[in-house]
Amino acid sequence: MKLGNISTFALNNNLRLQFTRMHNNLADAQKEVATGKKADIGYSLGSFSSSTITVDNQISFIEQTKVTNSFVENRLSTMQISMGAMVDDANQFIASLTAELTGSMNKDVLNLAASSALGKFSSSMNVSQGGEFLFSGINSDSEAIYDYQGATGAAAKAAVQNAFVTEFGFSVNDPSASSITPAAMKSFIDGAFSDLFNDANWDSLWTGSSDRGMRSKISTRELVENPVTGHAKAFRDFTASSVLIEEFADGNLNSTTINQLAESSISLMAQSISGIAIEQSKMGVIEQRVSDATERLDFQKNVLTDQMSQLTDVDSYEAATRLNQIVIGLEASYAATVKVQSLSILNFI
């Protein structure tokens, strides 16, 4: 039998190489036990490395979307509250008018009801959040309704007065206004006055809002548009109803014509109330979509977090066991090394 030679250098060097290798493994195992993550993710995943980034990006997108969804929900609920207030104001206005219609038809009371309705309406419509006028659609930096009693609404006020003069040949404060019949008044309201609230006039005289609602992304693919803007018919009716009383009740109209005026105003306001209810329900649909989307995002996030941990985490029991084995192996090697190196023929000759 031929025994292979083993040189002293190889014998010692072998042991040294074993230590280097084991120390490297020890460092990796230590890191894995301490962090719970793979020691070298890029090396372990190789061509799947980008999935960690994809998943990570998705998770942070979800977190961000949840935050922006809460903005959206805030916006929508503020608008819901505003619209609720409008309905209350509208009902109050109708109640005041009805009371007067059956009673004394006191012009001061009518005027007061109209100007308070207009004022409350403009403050409800111009509700803003973080500098954005919520009812203005994408024109979020301009008011949703101009102040009829103030400077911004001056153009609208002039247009209303002009329309009256054009229709009848004199202003409502002219003594001859008492000659206007209820029928003539009604045809004015349905004709020239109503035209002041068509799309073009509404846009130029009354509102700074856009008919396009603000769009927001509420989940990975879903883009929703806020369905309610200052352009809705309900808001025009509200304005028309209160302006009618504000502008003409105080003039020289005869009492039957004023009755006609109040009836028209009430019917416009009633239309407005049912219109606002429709807008509220549209808004409710979107609110539901946003909260559903947020719920789905939470669910997705859980799935993605699981996926991420599958990609990068190590089984901590396995890592701890491995660490233990390496330590035991190293100790055994040390003992063996000491024994091998103390073996020398020089001790015996």
Next chain:
Amino acid sequence: MTLTDALRSATSALAGNAKQASMLSRNVAGVGDPNYVRRDAVVSTQLYGAIKVDIQRNVQLSLYNSSIASNANAANAITVKNGIDQLVYSIGIDDFANSPASMLGDLKEAVELAAAAPSNPSTSSALIERGRTFATSLNDLYSQVLSGRADADKEIASSVDKLNSLLGQLETINEQIVKGTKSQQDVLDSIDIRDGILEQMSHEVGLKIVPRADNDIMVLTSNGLMMFETTARDISFQPTASFGANTTGNSLYIDGVAASGDEPWLPVTTGRLGGAFKVRDEILVSQQNQLDEIARSVIDLFGEEDQVNGVKPKLAGMFTWDGGPAVPTAGVLEPGIAASIRINELIDPQSGGDSALIRDGGINGDADYIYNTTGGGGYSDHLYALASSFDDTTSFAPLAGLPTSQSLTDFAASSLDWLNASRQAAHNDANYQSELSLQYNNAFQSEMGANLDAEMSKLLEVERAYQASAKLLSTIDEMYTVLFNAMRA
């Protein structure tokens, strides 16, 4: 048999023992030298009882050649691995936070946030800052790739210097060996030195060693370029001080033959030299092209189109470059664009720009490019369109070495995957090749080296034999004395 014969035998045995003892002490001295090859004594009996001791240095050629070849492979794999590692460390080893893929994700997120709150100036300035971080990190990464290529170039130069100096030493020692062999001197120690030189050379480039008469050798690269034949051949390489986007780096010439570059006859692919060429001319060039494509595609993505007639050319939007405000041609590599990509000054508040233009369009001052025609502050369509175009399929230059038709997000991800897959392969290769090289070297050293215990026990043997021969001599001497005394008497 006569007394004289006995004396001659004893004397030659004594000389043989001395020779063996000197050989054994040489072996003991070589115990710590990894390149030392154990000498063996071959003892033979001559006519008239004389003993002859020949000292031999027996190299197992197959083991030697495997060991030399494995050195070159291991050095090659390790050089490639180090080149890639450097790149991966710069993008963040654990979470790839500096990788274009990750930065692109952050950028998209900032676009979405700006879209979610379009009238809020703080989200659009956050978007611009995010964009600035993206552009500067791309610039940084690009310059790191270029300096990585310069480093590889330096490594080639240092490898060439080392080879040239080793070849010079080889020439001197080889001449001594050939002359010594012809004049029958002991050249074994010189051969040890020569093997040490060859071992060092084998890390730089794969070797083919051709033995010739009189212990002469001829050394070629493993692909057949002559490096040494009686005299050292010149290996020349002109290093390049700094690398730009279009720098290719110089070729290597061995004995006047091109050994790298575009159309070399016999490219060197082995050893540290081959590894450094692979890093300089393949891996980092691919990465460089990928970064250029990412930068080009981002500028293109944020570019603005004529909204009125759709006939005017696309203009740079949030990001611009040295060739701006024009947008680089789609699908065509634009070398160096990753170094010049930056935030457009026209939207950068730091340079007096208007950050709201990101939302509305018309950055370059031409009203035809305005997306938000009504000017509403709540307009988010353009920003949402930008965010979703990160995932629209677009075309990339084939030179980047990745699929040419995919979305920007996917392209950046596949660039990262490519890098990590290359790194994984390089690590596996480096681990395997160095393990293999260790095994071969270990086997060679183990088989060829000296074992202290064995040498010492042989020394004991020789000592005994020496004592016996010496005893023999003194006995014969006594016998002669007795004989001569008897003759005198």
